Amino acid sequence: MNLNPIGIAVPFFLLLIGIEYAVLRRQKRTVRLNDAVTDISCGVGDQMLSVFLKSLALFPYAYVVQHGALFEMSASNPWVWVFGVFAVDLFYYVYHRVCHRMNLGWATHSVHHQSEAYNLSVALRQPWFSIVYSWVFYVPLALIGLPLEVYVTTFAFNLLYQFWIHTETIDKMGRFEYLFNTPSHHRVHHGTNPKYIDKNYAGIFIIWDRMFGTFQVEEETPLYGTLKPLNSWNPFWANVSPWVSLVQ
Numbered sequence: 001m002n003l004n005p006i007g008i009a010v011p012f013f014l015l016l017i018g019i020e021y022a023v024l025r026r027q028k029r030t031v032r033l034n035d036a037v038t039d040i041s042c043g044v045g046d047q048m049l050s051v052f053l054k055s056l057a058l059f060p061y062a063y064v065v066q067h068g069a070l071f072e073m074s075a076s077n078p079w080v081w082v083f084g085v086f087a088v089d090l091f092y093y094v095y096h097r098v099c100h101r102m103n104l105g106w107a108t109h110s111v112h113h114q115s116e117a118y119n120l121s122v123a124l125r126q127p128w129f130s131i132v133y134s135w136v137f138y139v140p141l142a143l144i145g146l147p148l149e150v151y152v153t154t155f156a157f158n159l160l161y162q163f164w165i166h167t168e169t170i171d172k173m174g175r176f177e178y179l180f181n182t183p184s185h186h187r188v189h190h191g192t193n194p195k196y197i198d199k200n201y202a203g204i205f206i207i208w209d210r211m212f213g214t215f216q217v218e219e220e221t222p223l224y225g226t227l228k229p230l231n232s233w234n235p236f237w238a239n240v241s242p243w244v245s246l247v248q
Contacts, residue, residue: 035117111127193223
């Protein structure tokens with residue numbers, strides 16, 4: 001349980017970011033290194049804070065599974081893992097949608113949307129304080145008995161999957177896009193174009209957006225960032241400024 005799949009994947013993330021950077025340079029497309037450094041710095045801060053806060057976030061889940069679960073599921077059953085992948089993604093959709101529709105959620109999640117570029121480094125631009133409350137959205141999975149190890153592993157897989165969809169170097173992907181979230185779908189999610197705002201919340205499976213009326217196909221070129229620009233490369237201010245604005 002002490003294994004951190006995200007931390008282990010970071011060197012591979014950085015390698016892929018470097019490869020994408022070389023491709024973009026070869027295509028003579030603009031790459032802002034100051035923006036990428038801010039993205040990565042936010043990711044580093046998130047991982048450092050998670051060292052201290054992860055146990056706090058997992059304790060309620062573990063307690064509910066052990067003392068309040070309505071059903072008993074076995075981690076040795078492969079179908080429980082399949083169920084876990086879909087269930088975690090569904091509750092991620094709920095959490096993600098709430099983050100966009102409620103001010104308290106947006107105060108943390110907006111950090112991920114602040115970059116006016118769209119490349120793999122943006123995937124690492126993670127908010128520092130969301131772990132304080134995000135666990136609440138997954139407690140129902142504990143209540144129905146999804147084992148802790150299944151939850152932790154499938155949740156990490158969900159985040160790992162979302163890394164590769166933060167790029168403009170991959171075009172539309174045909175039939176794959178009917179079921180799965182793709183770079184095209186997620187570019188829409190990061191767009192500030194009026195038709196793109198609050199669309200495509202999916203983590204892995206775009207089916208949730210199709211089912212719940214939040215799906216939007218990529219049509220015009222997205223404009224990235226937030227409606228209120230950050231105007232700073234400081235990762236600390238990137239995470240604090242939304243809260244300052246909320247208080248004001």
